[in-house]
Structures are given as C-alpha cells and as structure tokens.
Amino acid sequence: xxxxxxxxxxxxxxxxxxxxxxxxxxxxxxxxxxxxxxxxxxxxxxxxxxxxxxxxxxxxxxxxxxxxxxxxxxxxxxxxxxxxxxxxxxxxxxxxxxxxxxxxxxxxxxxxxxxxxxxxxxxxxxxxxxxxxxxxxxxxxxxxxxxxxxxxxxxxxxxxxxxxxxxxxxxxxxxxxx
Numbered sequence: 001x002x003x004x005x006x007x008x009x010x011x012x013x014x015x016x017x018x019x020x021x022x023x024x025x026x027x028x029x030x031x032x033x034x035x036x037x038x039x040x041x042x043x044x045x046x047x048x049x050x051x052x053x054x055x056x057x058x059x060x061x062x063x064x065x066x067x068x069x070x071x072x073x074x075x076x077x078x079x080x081x082x083x084x085x086x087x088x089x090x091x092x093x094x095x096x097x098x099x100x101x102x103x104x105x106x107x108x109x110x111x112x113x114x115x116x117x118x119x120x121x122x123x124x125x126x127x128x129x130x131x132x133x134x135x136x137x138x139x140x141x142x143x144x145x146x147x148x149x150x151x152x153x154x155x156x157x158x159x160x161x162x163x164x165x166x167x168x169x170x171x172x173x174x175x176x177x178x
Contacts, residue, residue, distance in 0.1 A: 051165030055146045059123070060173045062143060063161055066112065066125075067175055070098035073159065075152045079113040079126070083135045093152040096159075106130040112143070114150035123150055 013021070046053075067073065075093035076082040082095040095113040102108060111126040117139075124139035149164035162172040 048167050049165075049169060051146055051163075051167065052169050052171055055144060056163055056165070056171050059144055059147070059163060060161075063112070063173070064175050066110070067096075067098065067159065069100055070110075071101045072099040073097065075154055079111060079115055079124075082111045082113060083126075091151075091153040091155045094150065096152045102130065111135070113139075114147070120145055121148060123147055 074082075074085075074088050074097045075090065076095045076097060077087045077089055077093060079095050081087035082097040085097070094115065095111055098110045098112070100108045100110065108127070108129045110128070112123065113126065114121070114123050116122075117124070122139075122145050123143040125141050125143055126135060127140045128135050146166065147163050148166050148168075149162075151160075151162040151164075153160040153162065158174050159176050160172050160174050162170060164170045
C-alpha cells in the first residue's frame with residue numbers, strides 16, 4: 001500500500017511523525033523516572049520510621065508485661081543509683097527499679113536500665129531474687145539496642161516510658177504496676 005503523494009520507493013516516517021514518537025517516548029520515560037523517585041522516597045520514609053513501626057510496639061508489650069507484674073517501682077537517674085536505692089527522681093530517669101512479691105511473702109527485684117555498655121546504648125534487664133545478696137554486674141539480658149534514648153517519668157502519677165528512636169522519632173507509653 002502506498003501513501004497518497006508518495007512513491008513506493010519513499011517509504012518511512014515524516015518529520016512530524018518522528019517528532020511525535022520522540023515526544024511520547026520522552027513523556028513515558030519522565031513518568032517512569034517520577035514513579036521510581038516516588039518509590040525510593042516512600043521506601044526511605046518507611047525505613048526512617050522502622051523503629052516506631054517494628055521495635056517500639058514490641059518494647060511496649062514487653063515493658064508492660066514486666067512492669068504490670070511488679071507491685072512497686074522507683075525511678076532513678078542511672079543503674080548505680082537504682083542498685084543502691086539512692087537518687088530517686090520523678091522524671092528524666094534512665095533506670096527503674098521494680099519489686100515483685102512472691103507467693104511466700106518475700107520479694108524479688110529487677111532493674112530496667114538504659115545505659116551505655118561497650119560503646120553501645122542498650123536497654124538492659126537486671127534481676128536479683130531473694131537468695132542473692134548483691135546485684136549482678138552484667139544484665140540478665142538486653143531488651144533492645146535500638147532506642148537512642150529511654151526516659152522514665154512519673155510526674156503525672158502514671159508511669160510514662162518515652163522511647164526515642166535512632167532517627168529522633170519518639171513515642172510515649174503509659175502504665176502502672178498492679
């Protein structure tokens with residue numbers, strides 16, 4: 001088939017047709033680049049809030065279970081103060097000392113402390129049962145190494161635990177022992 005006004009030997013595209021094809025191709029390329037850029041931004045935003053999305057809810061569940069089993073707590077500036085029962089505070093505490101009543105009327109104790117150990121910020125759990133005379137030097141286990149800050153507060157009469165993530169994201173949980 002021959003186009004009107006063209007000889008059979010002059011097959012091909014006109015300048016207008018080539019221009020339209022290039023414009024459409026460039027438009028599609030720009031849309032694809034825009035979508036890729038949006039996907040990268042969205043992925044970066046999800047990664048920035050990974051602490052709030054993944055770690056913080058698990059920490060809340062764990063801390064709520066531990067604190068709710070205690071019959072008493074006291075907030076301290078640091079681990080050393082908590083072990084020695086000195087320097088109790090109502091806000092900006094980095095350690096909380098918990099007391100657990102046993103069925104026989106005796107007490108076990110625990111400390112949850114946010115501290116710097118081996119150059120790493122850690123939320124640690126120390127435990128001392130009724131048979132031990134002194135606190136262990138090393139934590140029984142590390143609850144998490146993800147937070148960049150943990151603040152225990154009781155200025156409102158309710159225990160508030162504020163967790164700060166590595167990107168500065170912050171969430172506060174409330175709870176009290178039984």
